Structures are given as C-alpha cells and as structure tokens.
C-alpha cells in the first residue's frame with residue numbers, strides 16, 4: 164500500500180502539491196507508475212491529473228488504468244498545469260517539449276523531468292522558456308510507495324519548486340536532493356537498481372528450486388528476505404558487513420555460501436554493472452540545439 168512518508172521534513176510546510184494540477188507527458192512504464200503511486204497517495208486527486216501520450220492505444224489503456232484523461236493531443240491541457248512531469252524516453256524529449264511550448268505553459272508552471280542523461284541545462288534549452296525545471300531520478304518501486312528518487316534544481320528553480328517536486332516523490336517513497344553531478348551514477352545505482360535486484364532474486368529463487376523447494380515458496384522466501392535485509396540496513400544504520408558478520412557462525416553454512424559468492428567475484432561484477440550503466444546514462448540525452456526550434 165502506498166502511504167505518505169511520516170518522516171517527511173516537508174510534511175508540515177505550506178509548500179505542498181495539494182490544489183495543484185499535474186500533467187504527465189508520456190504514459191509508459193514510469194509515467195503510469197508515478198501517476199498510479201501519486202493517485203494512490205491521495206496527494207493529487209484524479210480531477211487534478213491528466214496525461215498525454217503519442218499512441219492512441221497507450222492513451223486508451225492508460226486512461227482506463229489510471230482513471231484520468233490521457234490524450235493524444237495534450238497541448239490544449241498544457242495551460243492548466245501547475246506541474247508537468249516529463250516521462251518520455253530521452254530521445255523523445257525535443258518533440259515533447261516542443262509540444263509543451265506550443266501548448267502555452269504558464270510561466271509559473273514547474274517542469275519535472277525524470278529523463279536519464281538529460282541535464283537541466285539541456286531541458287531548459289529544449290523547452291526554450293524561463294519556466295523552473297527540476298530534474299529527478301525515480302525508480303519503479305514508487306508504484307508500491309517504496310520509490311527512491313533524487314532531485315536537483317535547474318537555473319530558474321528555487322527552494323519552493325524543489326519542495327514541490329520533493330513532495331510529489333515523497334508521496335511514493337523517499338526523495339533526497341543531490342548535486343546534479345551525481346545523476347548519472349544515481350541513474351545507474353537506484354534508477355536501474357530494481358532490475359539488478361529482480362535478477363538477483365530470480366537467481367536466488369532458482370537456487371531454492373535447485374535445493375528442492377517449490378518455486379513459489381522459494382520466491383516468497385527470497386523476496387521477504389530481501390525486504391527484511393533492506394529494512395535492517397535502513398533501520399539500524401549499521402554497515403552491511405557488520406550485519407553480515409552477525410549471521411555468520413564459524414564453520415557454518417552462511418560462511419560457506421558467502422565464500423562461493425566471493426569466488427564468483429560478486430563484488431566486482433556488481434561494481435562493473437553499475438559502472439557500465441553510468442557510462443551509458445551519460446550518453447542517453449539527445450543532441451541539444453543552441454536554441455529551441457521555433
């Protein structure tokens with residue numbers, strides 16, 4: 164279940180997203196995930212949310228799934244938006260932002276982009292207006308209220324804009340402001356992170372089957388163990404190595420399993436995976452014109 168973060172430092176400030184209208188551009192995996200999570204949190208009601216996509220099929224299915232208008236030509240809706248969440252692929256950003264500009268974005272409206280590899284400077288140039296821009300990197304567990312998002316401000320965005328963006332993402336998990344210089348690394352670590360964890364869980368479930376467990380039981384054991392281990396790291400603040408030591412009895416089975424993982428070079432494999440993803444993230448953005456096409 165999605166619930167609002169009790170830890171939010173912003174919870175009691177007047178700078179919240181309630182009463183604002185949110186437009187979601189791109190109703191694909193992330194657009195739907197975030198819209199669903201935000202709706203479930205109650206932060207923005209259905210009547211104050213709309214979306215746009217470039218395929219009639221996607222518009223229809225997203226509209227049914229979310230219970231909000233999802234339209235092919237979303238330009239007439241642009242002037243209604245206080246917040247615009249850009250959720251298209253990086254290569255589609257120039258066209259989507261041209262449509263936003265044509266639609267007539269209000270000068271006060273905040274553009275929040277979740278595009279990997281597309282900098283605030285590139286977004287501002289493509290948008291071609293002085294609207295405030297916040298760049299974010301969320302992840303898919305937002306759909307169950309356990310997303311991890313980082314945010315940073317563009318040139319014209321101030322603390323209020325950052326607070327609004329944080330409030331949106333805190334409705335679907337944790338959100339912390341970071342320097343933009345870290346975005347490609349974060350894209351590789353937590354943006355792509357759920358996929359790594361799914362792969363590891365799939366492999367561990369297979370391992371459970373290998374030692375004789377029914378698959379569904381193995382998967383439940385693996386997923387709940389991952390959840391519990393993650394909660395222990397967050398709740399105790401202790402180093403994972405110390406938590407691991409606690410469960411590693413001399414000559415026991417855990418140290419035997421850990422040794423096999425080390426033999427398989429699990430640390431360097433994970434480090435190389437994140438390094439490779441970060442390199443790719445750095446080159447995802449489209450070439451940015453010096454001035455936006457008029």
Ligand SMILES: NC(=O)c1ccc[n+]([C@@H]2O[C@H](COP(=O)([O-])OP(=O)(O)OC[C@H]3O[C@@H](n4cnc5c(N)ncnc54)[C@H](OP(=O)(O)O)[C@@H]3O)[C@@H](O)[C@H]2O)c1
Pocket residue numbers: 188189190191192193194215216217218221250251252253255258259262277278279280300301302303354355
């Ligand atoms: N997937 C993740 O886990 C993840 C995590 C963090 C950040 N992100 C970022 O999130 C963004 C979206 O990723 P995704 O996985 O959700 O992609 P996706 O499933 O392909 O969704 C993008 C949607 O936008 C539509 N679109 C393309 N051009 C458009 C336009 N001009 N106007 C309106 N809609 C348009 C696409 O239609 P077509 O399919 O017809 O092109 C598609 O339905 C990416 O920039 C990615 O870097 C993704």
